[in-house]
Ligand SMILES: Nc1ncnc2c1ncn2[C@@H]1O[C@H](COP(=O)(O)OP(=O)(O)OP(=O)(O)O)[C@@H](O)[C@H]1O
């Protein structure tokens with residue numbers, strides 16, 4: 032499992048991301064739908080930032096902007112001090128849907144990034160390493176339709192990790208996993224992040240997951256999303272879910288999301 | 295079929311007219327289904343390739359074409375069968391050669407045995423072409439095994 036990080040100690044530091052006064056909106060049927068409102072967020076290299084907010088508030092939209100797939104209506108987003116002009120393989124996204132290509136095997140799906148960048152020859156060994164890292168040994172030749180939902184999600188994670196990203200953008204990557212796999216994948220991801228140096232941006236619906244994994248928790252309001260709170264999670268790893276410090280933060284996050292009465 | 299008189303009017307020789315008709319009969323379904331296949335590729339497929347550093351060329355060759363291939367084959371099947379029908383009809387109308395022409399000729403002489411033989415040959419030729427196309431498709435789209443296929 033640890034092969035990937037040990038074989039090639041990451042030399043490149045994580046990416047710094049600076050989001051400043053970003054507004055974004057969509058045109059829906061002639062109407063303007065504001066989605067992001069004055070979002071400002073400075074992310075240091077190597078941070079693990081969790082984004083939490085009500086469904087449909089604009090979290091995935093923000094991730095698309097950071098990935099460079101869309102450009103914000105106003106405001107600026109910089110990666111290492113340079114404006115983001117478009118997608119780049121140093122910023123890899125794991126989308127909410129695994130979106131594997133049905134005509135490619137797991138192996139060839141994971142190879143996609145290396146193939147697109149012309150690195151297939153020199154980096155071929157990484158493919159197998161990434162596949163075993165997510166526990167899909169023996170399924171390299173399987174087609175996506177032969178995988179379970181959780182396995183497909185793990186294949187999508189391998190497809191991202193094989194590129195040795197400096198910023199890993201995760202949009203509810205564990206949302207489709209059963210709770211057992213989910214809990215072990217949370218530890219795996221944290222371990223992977225600690226061994227490599229990449230910066231992580233994680234969207235999740237699960238408060239406990241955010242507190243278990245991240246160094247910082249950003250809570251958004253409902254649409255249009257604005258930042259309601261930015262909380263540092265000052266706890267060493269490995270963490271324990273029953274840690275009273277974390278349960279305290281959990282209570283605080285629930286309050287911010289308007290769920291205090293369920294405590 | 296409505297194009298038949300137009301085709302014979304536009305093209306002086308019946309040979310070129312039937313070539314035109316067949317091109318029309320195959321080209322249109324193939325073009326329409328290829329187009330609809332390419333435009334039905336989910337945009338998330340392109341997003342994935344773009345974030346992983348795929349060039350424009352990569353998006354076309356490695357994403358759009360393989361994703362649209364099942365549709366292209368539907369177009370090819372429709373094109374093949376309608377080309378065959380058009381060919382036979384064109385032969386009946388003008389071209390002095392081929393099975394359609396033979397069919398007419400045999401009927402004219404009341405040689406019904408020969409006519410049915412010609413029909414049989416036609417059916418065999420058509421179905422073996424379709425089978426060949428099926429083989430090609432099954433090879434190229436082997437990943438669809440286990441998925442719902444028409
Ligand atoms: N391409 C688009 N065109 C129009 N509207 C869009 C588009 N993408 C997203 N939206 C709208 O923007 C809003 C925010 O969407 P987004 O996907 O960012 O939400 P989210 O916070 O990720 O929600 P969830 O947690 O449910 O995934 C939604 O109301 C959605 O309808």
Ligand SMILES: [Mg+2]
Nearest residue numbers: 090091127202
């Ligand atoms: Mg989302």
